[in-house]
Amino acid sequence: MPRRGAPPEVNAGSMADIxxxxxxxxxxxTTIETDAGLDRMLPPIEPPDTDVIIRQKNxxxxxxxxxxxxxxxxxLMDLKDLREAAIAFLDNGADGSCAYCKGRRDESSSDNPTKAIISLKNDRETRYGTYITVQNELVGAYNDLRNREAQRLFGRDFTDMEAQYLNPETPSGIRDDLKEKVAKIQELFPQKLSEAETSSSTN
Structure with a gap:
């Protein structure tokens, strides 16, 4: 029997359950944030059987x-001018083999979109935000040209077709049709974006 005037006892038996x-x-x-990756295709593990000679102008x-x-x-170039410069390079068509190219056909620039390569290199101290912004502008150059050709051939943007094709909820019949169209546009302007090894500079 508890003593009179003693404080009441707290029942801690259910604290573990609580x-x-x-x-x-x-x-x-609780939601856990995840870092978004970059959509890039890695080069093949095995090198090609024959050596490919790449001309500097490409x-x-x-x-x-x-x-x-x-x-x-x-x-030196401003970021706002980068996309336009990349488009001019990719769409140049100097050798005359590209019937759909609308560039200047400058002999000192790329021969054909299938041969054109964009080489991106950054310093080890480059800000990540700047690096991503530059990458977005270069990828945007490819997308602008692909959208142009997709509108010409299929009456809609390439980016819309690609997004619908990659959507797992898209019916298989529509995806099969989009697969051929997306591959066709990618063949016209293959995304050859090479990222060179970072370097340290004293600038």
Whole structure:
């Protein structure tokens, strides 16, 4: 029998159950942020049987220094002008074999979109945001040209077709049709974006 005037006792028998329920609650309701990756295709493991000779004029060089400045084809360039310059390079068609190219056919620039390569190189101290922004502009150049050709051939943007094709909820019949169309546009302007090894600079 408890003594008169003593404080009431707290029943702690269910504290473990309460703690367990709280743990489950926080595990279920907590969201964990995940980093988004970059959509890039890695080169094949085995090298090709024959050596491929790449002419220098078919390589569009883009360098980013640690201060975020762009050196495009050894010339300083503003970021706002990068996409237009990349489009002009990819769409040049100097050798005359590209019937759908609308470029200047400059003999000092790329021969054909299938031969054109964009080489991106950055400094080890380059800001990640700057690097991603430059990449987006280069990929945007490919998408602009692909959208142009997709509109000409199929009456809709390539980016819309690709998104619908990659959507797992798209019916298989529609995906089969989109697969051929997406592959056709990708053949016209293959995305050859080469990322060179980073370097350290003293600039």
């Amino acid at each position: 703690a367990f329920l709280l743990l489950i609650f926080f595990l279920v309701t 390589i569009f060089t883009v360098n980013i220094n640690k201060n975020g400045q762009l050196l495009v084809e050894e010339q």
